[in-house]
Amino acid sequence: MTASIDPIDLASRLIAAPSITPATGAVFDVLEDALGAIGFTVHRFIAGEAPDGPVENLFAARGSGGPHFAYAGHLDVVPPGVGWTSDPFIPEIRGELLYGRGAVDMKGSIAAFVAAAARSADHPGTLSLIITGDEEGPAVHGTVELIDWMRVNGHQPDLCLVGEPTSVHRLGDMIKIGRRGSVNMWIEVAGTQGHVAYPHMADNPIPALVRILSRIDVIELDQGNDWFQASNIEVTDIEVGNPATNVIPALAKARLSIRFNDLHSGEALVERIRAICTEESPNASLVARISGEAFLTEPGRLSDIVSGAIRRVTGLVPELSTTGGTSDARFLSKLCPVVEFGLSNATMHKLDEAAAIADIHALTEIFELVIREALAS
Template sequence: MTDPLPLAQALIRCRSVTPADDGALAVLEAALAPLGFACQRVDFGTTPNLYARRGTGGPHLMFAGHTDVVPPGQGHWTTDPFGAEVRGGVLYGRGATDMKGGVAAFVAAIAAVLERRPALPGSLSLLITGDEEGPALDGTVKVLGWLKDRGEIPDCCLVGEPTSKVELGDTIKVGRRGSLNAAITVHGTQGHAAYPQRADNPVHRLVRVLHALTAEPLDQGTRFFEPTSLQVTSVDVGNPATNVIPGSATARLNIRFNELHTEASLTARIKAVLAAEAPRHDLSIECSGESFLTSPGPFVDALVRAVRAECGREPSLDTGGGTSDARFVAKHCPVAELGAVGATMHKADECTPVDELRALSRLYARVIEEVLG
């Protein structure tokens, strides 16, 4: 049980492409129960989730992760994506890094710590969802609400996403940028291109809107965050005619924002520009998560000490990349992400060296000892 490889292989062999589970959570539950974990399936709708806890006292360290994976895709795999083959000391398979390998490493770490310290103080738990790679509507966020109602919110949480860039432990993610999508439709008056005075060209108005939104940077970045990025992702008119001024024009934006902004402040900015340049418009906003930051403190310091001791390097504290389920946990307790090297995640021939998988398990064991004392 202290070797993460067999469990990682068993999990990879479950074809748990979102939203399918294919037995992955049952495999995990079978590994946790002998370690003294009380396991509960907490499914919402069609989303499979597992919550497992050992101990009742504090401090309470939670490991959060997922067993669902993205599809293998059309890329050229040199091995079965769900075969979990070890070749040349490397484990291949969908989820090897993102993040069935991380889930297996945490279970093996717990087994190793309990072997040395059967009376480990505090509590350990796992919140594992089957819907991180999908809509994420009925996964981690719903289970956290369920835990809050039960009074079981942890003191701190480690998310096992593959955060390392080049070498194991070189990066700890202590926050993530927020992500906001906006769809803007500017309405005008359709007309003949030869008689522009009889029309109101919405494309011209939309261009002015986009220029106003992109002409100046939103900020210069902060200590832990890079500058906010506003990107125009599409401009659509749907006009096949060359001599017709269209009646409407649509653009879509994606904004990755730091802690200087919120969904409300960015929405207000967009609305102000639209009011000035395009009074007739439709606007829809979808924010998948606000930015968050776990400032250096006891939990982050414990992770840094663990990396120093186990990996012999000083980790950088980073907030880059996309979103993760850590955005949901951040509303309840300090959270950080620390995991494998993510160079092959979501790619064909996703893989992780077996030695690195075992090193990750040792690192997680060190984290447990640092946090639970």
């Protein structure tokens, strides 16, 4: 007989295992024990080295053959910060809320899914969990390497649910069916240092950087489309670092962040900005990091399954949205259709992060319905 699991107890035990990104060790032990007790075969491996690692990853599966439904999430959390009412890594129930770092993002969701899986042991096909320890960090050695491991070992999901906290005002009011892409760029303009009284003997890089940023500032990438808001470019830092009032600096720097919809690719945006830099200053250089491309899972069977389960448990009709930041769904979308749904995001990353106990129980019920429907033959 498969063991039953209390999602509040499991969420509490996960919170009590500190797992600031990148996470390894004890928090994965807690999850492995819970999954092993309900019939999952668990695989764990460490990837990467400092500064972005080491990162622990976990893949667990139960059953065989198709269909294959996967749940994806992360056990790492952001640093708690100073000013909590109670210890962020000692779970505490006060009133109707469970407090602790990760209660919302996203140990409460993982606990709810495991509890739902415990209630659904008679499913056909394959049920799996794809869990990483670096979603909150650079995301270099986590889900990307899990996907590679899954391909090598012959694990191909048909559908995937990412348990990120997508609800806004009430549990079930929003599902994410896509995300915008993200690219960061670092611009440097080199000059020649000199005395301000002898500008002909120097080359001030600041005017060239200002011209570059002025051209970038007036760009309108698009006006959005049916599923995505407009893409935006933001200047997030300008640096010269010149403490002297009578010195022309030798270097000026700026940093950009672009969030873009599916009308663009990261590489095309990088080349567009690079061309502006080169036109305004031959001495300009640009380094870019594309964190992820935009993706959209068109409304269909997966979003219908999740929406239907939400309606049955909460009575709400969820909004299908692509708003918000990036998540590991940007990688998983290359495997199969993927949507995101989880707890209310009101306190994620904040002091006194807390999830409503009733919401964790309701999420467990929703996940149970999703599992049964997704694996129905």
